[in-house]
Amino acid sequence: MLTNSFVLGAAAAHSGVNWGDIIFQLFMFIILMVLLKIFAWGPLMGIMKQREDHVAGEISAAEQSRVEAKKLLEEQRSLLKEARSEAQGLIENAKKQGDIQREEIIAVARTEAERIKESAKLEIEQQKEKAVAAIREQVASLSVLIASKVIEKELNAADQDKLINEYIQEAGEKR
Amino acid sequence: MHHEAPIVTFLGLQFNLANILMITIASAIVFLLAVLSTRRLAMKPTGMQNFMEWVMDFVKNIINSTMDWKDGGRFHILGITIIMYIFVSNMLGLPFSIVVDGVLWWKSPTADPAVTLTLATLIVGLSHYYGVKMKGAGAYGREFFKPFWFMFPIKIIEEFANTLTLGLRLYGNIYAGEILLSLLAAGLATGVGGTLAAALPMLVWQGFSVFVGAIQSFIFCMLTMVYLAHKVSSDH
Numbered sequence: 353m354l355t356n357s358f359v360l361g362a363a364a365a366h367s368g369v370n371w372g373d374i375i376f377q378l379f380m381f382i383i384l385m386v387l388l389k390i391f392a393w394g395p396l397m398g399i400m401k402q403r404e405d406h407v408a409g410e411i412s413a414a415e416q417s418r419v420e421a422k423k424l425l426e427e428q429r430s431l432l433k434e435a436r437s438e439a440q441g442l443i444e445n446a447k448k449q450g451d452i453q454r455e456e457i458i459a460v461a462r463t464e465a466e467r468i469k470e471s472a473k474l475e476i477e478q479q480k481e482k483a484v485a486a487i488r489e490q491v492a493s494l495s496v497l498i499a500s501k502v503i504e505k506e507l508n509a510a511d512q513d514k515l516i517n518e519y520i521q522e523a524g525e526k527r
Numbered sequence: 528m529h530h531e532a533p534i535v536t537f538l539g540l541q542f543n544l545a546n547i548l549m550i551t552i553a554s555a556i557v558f559l560l561a562v563l564s565t566r567r568l569a570m571k572p573t574g575m576q577n578f579m580e581w582v583m584d585f586v587k588n589i590i591n592s593t594m595d596w597k598d599g600g601r602f603h604i605l606g607i608t609i610i611m612y613i614f615v616s617n618m619l620g621l622p623f624s625i626v627v628d629g630v631l632w633w634k635s636p637t638a639d640p641a642v643t644l645t646l647a648t649l650i651v652g653l654s655h656y657y658g659v660k661m662k663g664a665g666a667y668g669r670e671f672f673k674p675f676w677f678m679f680p681i682k683i684i685e686e687f688a689n690t691l692t693l694g695l696r697l698y699g700n701i702y703a704g705e706i707l708l709s710l711l712a713a714g715l716a717t718g719v720g721g722t723l724a725a726a727l728p729m730l731v732w733q734g735f736s737v738f739v740g741a742i743q744s745f746i747f748c749m750l751t752m753v754y755l756a757h758k759v760s761s762d763h
Contacts, residue, residue: 370534370641372542377550377636377645384554385608392561393604396579399568406570 533630549636553616561611586610589749594756598661602755605653609646610748613637613697617740620705621733637743638702640695647694650751651686658758667758693750700743704736 503515533544564575572580586606590599620635636642658667671682711729 370541370543370546370639372537372540373546373550373639373641374645375540376542376547377642378649380550380554381608381612381646381649384558384612385604387558388561388608389604391558392565392579393583393607395568396565396576396583397603399570400580400583403570 533632543639543641545630545632545634546636546639546642548632549616549619549634550642553612553619553636556619557608557611557615560615582611583607586748589745590752593749593752594760598759599752599756601657602752606748606752609650609751610744613646613747614741614744616642617701617744618737620701621708621736621740634705635701637697638705640698640702643698643701644690644694646697646747647690650693650754651690654754654758655686657755661759670758689754693747693754697743697747700739704732704739707732708736 503512532546535542535544561579564579567573568576583603586603587596590596590602590606593599616635616637618635620633620638623633625631625633655667658670662670671679708729711725711732
């Protein structure tokens with residue numbers, strides 16, 4: 353009984369080959385493969401491919417955005433630098449402008465002061481001249497007065513003639 | 528210990544109805560497993576989709592280890608189907624067998640040499656087909672005379688040997704496993720003492736058979752790819 357089971361041919365205790373089984377197995381396997389391809393492996397492979405593409409796409413997108421971000425950063429940095437230098441320039445300019453303005457104001461003030469001083473001097477000079485002239489006039493009249501007083505008192509006739517002549521002569525010489 | 532096979536003759540062909548039944552069941556299980564686990568496909572895989580993707584990657588690695596993916600990509604579906612079908616077939620006979628009136632109905636379909644040799648012949652046939660298709664008939668024919676012309680008979684014998692070993696290795700492993708299981712179940716487990724004595728070796732052997740079944744399905748798939756690569760690749 354046992355030995356029977358171990359004999360290869362005795363597995364199916366009949367004569368001949370089960371061609372029906374063979375054909376059926378072949379048929380079933382091919383059908384199974386086709387069905388699985390349509391209903392299971394195909395979609396599964398599709399989704400795996402899709403995921404692969406998705407991952408690849410995400411990676412390239414990330415790479416791209418990284419490059420873009422780098423570019424933007426560079427741009428921002430250069431802009432900032434530009435703005436900074438511009439601000440520096442503005443400050444510099446304003447300073448220069450201020451300096452110039454200051455110089456101008458000072459110069460204007462100086463000339464103004466000079467002018468005022470000059471005019472004051474002139475005024476003073478004029479006043480002085482005027483005063484001197486006035487004094488001279490007064491002195492002249494006074495001296496004439498004094499002279500006339502003195503002359504009235506000490507002048508005799510002879511002397512008076514002589515003096516008059518002198519005067520006349522003098523006057524004649526002068527003119 | 529010996530069971531009859533339910534054989535009928537139809538259109539002059541002998542059909543073992545048990546084989547027909549088990550082939551159908553194995554195919555249906557593989558189909559349902561695959562389809563149910565790929566119903567809700569998502570970019571972020573969950574549950575069974577993960578498992579199926581793992582199987583796909585596993586087979587992909589097997590193919591990559593034997594040939595270029597450029598050549599081998601077309602065998603991916605064949606490889607997955609083979610490994611799944613043979614694994615499920617190997618497992619079917621493990622938990623129990625059903626015998627009705629001395630006729631064995633439930634068993635592993637791969638415990639029948641007709642079935643395994645059919646698969647092996649299919650594989651070897653496909654290898655020749657793709658050999659001619661991808662390399663051309665001339666290059667395909669010249670392969671038989673390499674490296675020396677007098678190797679030709681050996682090469683011819685090799686093809687048949689490949690077919691036989693591929694089929695019979697699987698058959699032998701699974702059939703032996705089932706024989707031992709049925710011996711343990713029916714031959715030893717007679718009475719309470721026998722049942723108790725048989726329980727432990729039964730458990731051990733079933734566990735070992737799961738391992739053997741998995742290994743055999745892997746080997747079958749691996750050898751399939753090796754034979755295909757042998758015929759398809761031009762550099763070796």
